[in-house]
Amino acid sequence: MNADLAIDVRDLVKSFAHKRVVNQVSLQVKRGEIFGFLGPNGSGKTTTIRMMCGLLTPDSGSGTCLGYDILHQSAHIKRHVGYMTQKFSYWEDLTLRENLDFVARMYTMDNRRHAVDEALEGLGLTERANQLVGALSGGWKQRLALAACMLHQPELLLLDEPTAGVDPAARRDFWEELHQLARKGISVLVSTHYMDEAERCHKLAYIFNGTLLAQGTSHEVVAAQKLTTWTIYGEHMAELSERLQRMDGVEQTVLFGTVLHVSGTRPELLERQVRAAVQGTSFRLEQSETGLEDVFIFMMKHAGRDGAPLA
Amino acid sequence: MMFFSKASFSRWWSMVVKEFLQLKRDRLTFGMIVGIPIIQLTLFGYAINSDPKHMPTGLIIEDHSEITRTIIATLKTSEYFDIVGEFADESSASRALARGDVQFVINIPPDFTKHLLRGERPALLIEADATDPTATAMALSSVNSVLEYVARKDLTGPLQHLAPAPAPFEARVHRLYNPEANTHFNIVPGLMGVILTMMMVLMTGLAITRERERGTMENLLAMPVKPLEVMAGKIVPYIAIGLVQASIILVAARIMFGIPFFGSIFLLYFAALIFVAANLMVGITISSLAKNQLQAMQMTFFFFLPNILLSGFMFPFRGMPQWAQVIGNVLPLTHFNRIVRGIFLKGIGFTDLWPQIWPMLLFSWS
Ligand SMILES: Nc1ncnc2c1ncn2[C@@H]1O[C@H](COP(=O)(O)OP(=O)(O)OP(=O)(O)O)[C@@H](O)[C@H]1O
Ligand SMILES: [Mg+2]
Numbered sequence: 001m002n003a004d005l006a007i008d009v010r011d012l013v014k015s016f017a018h019k020r021v022v023n024q025v026s027l028q029v030k031r032g033e034i035f036g037f038l039g040p041n042g043s044g045k046t047t048t049i050r051m052m053c054g055l056l057t058p059d060s061g062s063g064t065c066l067g068y069d070i071l072h073q074s075a076h077i078k079r080h081v082g083y084m085t086q087k088f089s090y091w092e093d094l095t096l097r098e099n100l101d102f103v104a105r106m107y108t109m110d111n112r113r114h115a116v117d118e119a120l121e122g123l124g125l126t127e128r129a130n131q132l133v134g135a136l137s138g139g140w141k142q143r144l145a146l147a148a149c150m151l152h153q154p155e156l157l158l159l160d161e162p163t164a165g166v167d168p169a170a171r172r173d174f175w176e177e178l179h180q181l182a183r184k185g186i187s188v189l190v191s192t193h194y195m196d197e198a199e200r201c202h203k204l205a206y207i208f209n210g211t212l213l214a215q216g217t218s219h220e221v222v223a224a225q226k227l228t229t230w231t232i233y234g235e236h237m238a239e240l241s242e243r244l245q246r247m248d249g250v251e252q253t254v255l256f257g258t259v260l261h262v263s264g265t266r267p268e269l270l271e272r273q274v275r276a277a278v279q280g281t282s283f284r285l286e287q288s289e290t291g292l293e294d295v296f297i298f299m300m301k302h303a304g305r306d307g308a309p310l311a
Numbered sequence: 312m313m314f315f316s317k318a319s320f321s322r323w324w325s326m327v328v329k330e331f332l333q334l335k336r337d338r339l340t341f342g343m344i345v346g347i348p349i350i351q352l353t354l355f356g357y358a359i360n361s362d363p364k365h366m367p368t369g370l371i372i373e374d375h376s377e378i379t380r381t382i383i384a385t386l387k388t389s390e391y392f393d394i395v396g397e398f399a400d401e402s403s404a405s406r407a408l409a410r411g412d413v414q415f416v417i418n419i420p421p422d423f424t425k426h427l428l429r430g431e432r433p434a435l436l437i438e439a440d441a442t443d444p445t446a447t448a449m450a451l452s453s454v455n456s457v458l459e460y461v462a463r464k465d466l467t468g469p470l471q472h473l474a475p476a477p478a479p480f481e482a483r484v485h486r487l488y489n490p491e492a493n494t495h496f497n498i499v500p501g502l503m504g505v506i507l508t509m510m511m512v513l514m515t516g517l518a519i520t521r522e523r524e525r526g527t528m529e530n531l532l533a534m535p536v537k538p539l540e541v542m543a544g545k546i547v548p549y550i551a552i553g554l555v556q557a558s559i560i561l562v563a564a565r566i567m568f569g570i571p572f573f574g575s576i577f578l579l580y581f582a583a584l585i586f587v588a589a590n591l592m593v594g595i596t597i598s599s600l601a602k603n604q605l606q607a608m609q610m611t612f613f614f615f616l617p618n619i620l621l622s623g624f625m626f627p628f629r630g631m632p633q634w635a636q637v638i639g640n641v642l643p644l645t646h647f648n649r650i651v652r653g654i655f656l657k658g659i660g661f662t663d664l665w666p667q668i669w670p671m672l673l674f675s676w677s
Contacts, residue, residue: 055532078535089530093336094329105325106534108318132336 006031006156006187009063009070012051014044022047023210024061029189029203031155034182036201037191038296044210045191046086049158052189053083066156079107082154086161086191088141090148092134096125099133100148107152119147138165146174150181157181159190163197175200195293206296213299222295227251228267229290230274232260234283247273252298263294322536326544330518334548340514344552348506348559355502356495356568362449366414368392371404376424382435382461386417389457391450408440414447415439430472488656499568500655501624503560504647507583508590508618509611511553515594516607518545524603546591553587554580564655574654582650582668589643589674618644643671 007029014022022044029035039045050056052065054074062069068076090099100119104112120126123143136144146162163171175197178188182202190201198204198218205215214221232240237260241253244262249269254261264270271287278285334340368386372379386392395413398404404416418436426433437454439447489496519542522528531541557580564570593614601607619625621639628639639645646667653667 053533055529075535078533081533083533085526085529085533087526087529089526091329091333091527092525093333098329098332102325102329103534106322106531106536108321108535 004030007052007065009052010061012058012061014047014058021210025212027205029187031187032182032185033202034178034188036198036204037189038198039207043207045207046160049160053077053081053158080154081156081158082149083158084145084149084160084162088145090133090145095130095132097129100151103148103151109152115151119151123147139167139170142166155186157188161191198292206299208300208303213303218292222290225295225298226265227263227290227298228270229261229263229288229294231286231288232278232283244277249273254294254297261294319540323540323544326541327547330544330548348556351502351506352563356499359494359498361445361494363446364390365393366450367395368415369404369407369413370394370397371418373421374419374423378424378465379419381465385457385461389453391453408438495568496570499564499570500651501648503557503651504644505624506556507553507587508644509615510556511549511587511590512594512614513611514549515591516597516611517604519598520601520604520607549591550587557583570655572655579654585671586643586647589671618642623648643674646670
C-alpha cells in the first residue's frame with residue numbers, strides 16, 4: 001500500500017445481469033491531485049465510483065481508498081470521503097438549512113451550527129436558508145450538493161458530473177475552488193464530459209465500455225496515441241470531410257462547425273493527402289496539436305473496432 | 312431495537328426528525344392520516360348494515376277477510392316490510408321484483424281464509440329478491456313469528472283449536488356482548504385494525520421506496536449512517552402515527568357510534584403497538600422488494616385484500632372453509648380483530664388475549 005495514494009484500486013470487475021459493466025479497471029489517484037474521469041454515457045464511470053466508496057461490492061478486484069480497504073472498511077471510507085451523486089440526491093421537501101443540518105448530524109459533527117452557517121455563506125445563500133430545496137434552480141441545486149458533500153471536510157472528493165447543467169461562470173468558480181482544495185491537500189476524482197474541464201485536471205483516465213483505455217496527464221494521454229493532426233478552416237466542409245475519410249493515411253476526421261480536424265498516425269502520408277485535398281480550394285490548412293477530444297474519439301473508434309483496449 | 316452508541320442514537324433521532332419534517336410538509340399524507348380513519352369510519356360504520364329494515368314490499372291479495380287484514384297490518388308494523396303497493400296479478404309482481412322496485416312480494420292466495428278455517432294449513436307465498444342473501448335473511452326469519460303472533464291473537468273462541476300449540480319446551484337465547492345485534496358494534500372496532508393495516512403498510516412501504524426513487528437513498532448510504540438506523544428512523548414516526556390513528560378511531564367509536572368499551576385501554580394500546588409493528592415489518596419487506604412507489608402501492612393492495620376478506624372483518628371467520636381459516640390465522644389482522652372486539656365488547660384481559668398476541672409477535676419478527 002502506498003501512503004501517497006488517495007485511491008488505489010486494482011482490476012475492479014462488476015457485472016449487472018451478465019453484462020460486464022466495469023472490466024478490470026485499475027486506477028491510482030495521488031493525494032492532492034485532481035483526477036478527471038472521462039468516458040461516454042454508460043461506460044461505467046458511476047459504477048466505478050460507487051465501488052471505490054464502498055457503496056457497491058466489486059465482483060472481483062481489490063483496492064484501497066484513503067488507505068482503507070474498499071471491501072471491508074467502507075464505514076471508514078464513508079466518514080472521510082465526500083461523494084456527490086450524479087443525480088441530485090438531497091431532500092427537496094426540506095429547506096437548505098435543514099438539508100445541511102441533517103447531513104452534519106449524519107456525520108455527528110461537533111460544530112454543526114457553525115459549519116452549516118459557513119456553508120450557506122460560502123454558497124451566498126444565507127438569505128434563502130429557509131427556502132425549500134425543491135424551489136432552487138438546477139444549477140443552484142448542484143452547488144448545494146457540492147457544499148453538502150464537503151460539509152464534513154472530507155480528504156477525498158468523488159464528484160460524479162458535478163458541473164452538468166451549471167453555467168460557464170459558475171463552472172469556472174467551481175474549478176477555481178477545486179484547485180484551491182487540491183492545494184490544501186484534498187484529493188478529487190471528478191467525472192465530466194467537458195473537454196475544457198478535462199484539460200484542467202492533473203491526471204485523466206478515459207473509460208469506454210467498462211475498460212480503461214488510457215490513464216495519465218493529458219499530455220501523456222495524447223502522446224500515447226502518436227497522432228498527427230491538421231486543421232482545416234472554412235465553411236461547408238461536410239463533403240470534404242467525407243472525401244478525406246476515404247483517403248489512405250487519413251484515420252479520422254472530426255468536424256467542429258467551421259473547423260475540421262484530420263488525424264492519422266503516418267505523418268508524411270497524412271500531410272500529402274490533406275495538401276492534395278485542399279489544393280485549388282479556398283480552405284485554409286494548418287498543422288495543429290492533437291487535442292484530447294481527437295484522442296478520445298480515436299480511442300473509442302479503435303476500441304469499438306478491435307474489441308480490445310489500446311495502450 | 313438496540314442502540315449501542317450515543318452517535319448512533321443521535322443519527323437515529325435525526326432520521327426521525329427529518330421524517331416528521333417531511334411528513335409535516337406533505338399535506339396529502341398528513342390529510343390521509345386524519346382523514347382516512349374518519350372517512351372509513353363514517354362509510355363503514357353508517358353505511359354497512361347486515362340487518363336492513365324497511366324494505367319495499369308488494370302485495371297480491373286475492374282473499375279479503377278479517378284474518379288476512381290482520382296479517383297485513385301486522386306485517387306493516389314489523390320494521391322489516393314497507394308495503395309500497397298492491398299488484399293486480401302475478402306477472403306484474405314478477406316484473407317489479409326483477410326491476411328491483413320491490414324486495415318482497417307477499418301473496419295471499421284465494422280462499423286462504425276458507426282453507427284456514429277448515430284446518431288445511433294454507434300457504435302464504437312470499438317471493439323474495441334473494442340476490443343478496445344477507446339483505447333478506449333477517450326479514451324472512453321474522454315472517455314466521457309474525458304469523459304465529461297473528462294466529463295466537465286472532466284465532467280465539469271457536470277457532471281456538473286452529474291456533475298453534477306452543478312447543479313443549481323453548482330455547483332461550485342470550486345475545487351476549489351485543490344484545491341488540493348492532494352491526495356497527497362489530498364493524499367499528501374491526502375498522503381499527505383495517506385502517507391501521509392499510510396506513511401502516513402503505514406508508515412505510517412508500518417512505519422507503521420514495522427515498523430510493525428520488526435517489527436520496529444513495530446519498531444516505533454514502534453517509535456514515537447504518538441501515539438499521541435508517542430503518543428505525545423510518546419506523547418510529549409511523550408507530551406514533553399508528554397510535555394517533557388508533558386514538559381517533561377509539562374516540563370516534565365512543566362518540567359517533569356509542570360503542571361500549573369494557574376492557575382496559577392500556578391493553579388496547581399495547582395490542583395496537585404490537586400490531587402496528589407487525590404491519591410496519593410488512594411495509595419494510597414490501598419496500599425492499601418494490602422498485603418504485605407504484606409497485607409498493609400494488610403490493611400493499613395485494614397484502615390488503617386477504618386481510619379484508621379473510622380476517623373476519625367482513626365475513627364471519629367461522630363461516631370460512633378450513634383452508635381460508637388457516638390463511639386467516641396467519642394474518643395479524645385476524646388476531647387483532649379478535650383482540651379489539653374482545654376488549655371493546657367483552658372486556659377481556661391479558662391472559663385471555665395472549666393466544667392472539669403471540670401470533671402477532673411471531674409475525675413481527677419473521
Ligand atoms: N444497478 C444497475 N443495474 C443494472 N445495470 C446497471 C446498474 N447500474 C448501472 N448499470 C449499467 O451499467 C452501465 C454503466 O453505467 P454507469 O452509470 O456506470 O455509466 P456512466 O459512465 O456513469 O454513464 P453516464 O455518463 O451516462 O453517467 C450502463 O449500461 C448501465 O445501464
Ligand atoms: Mg454516470
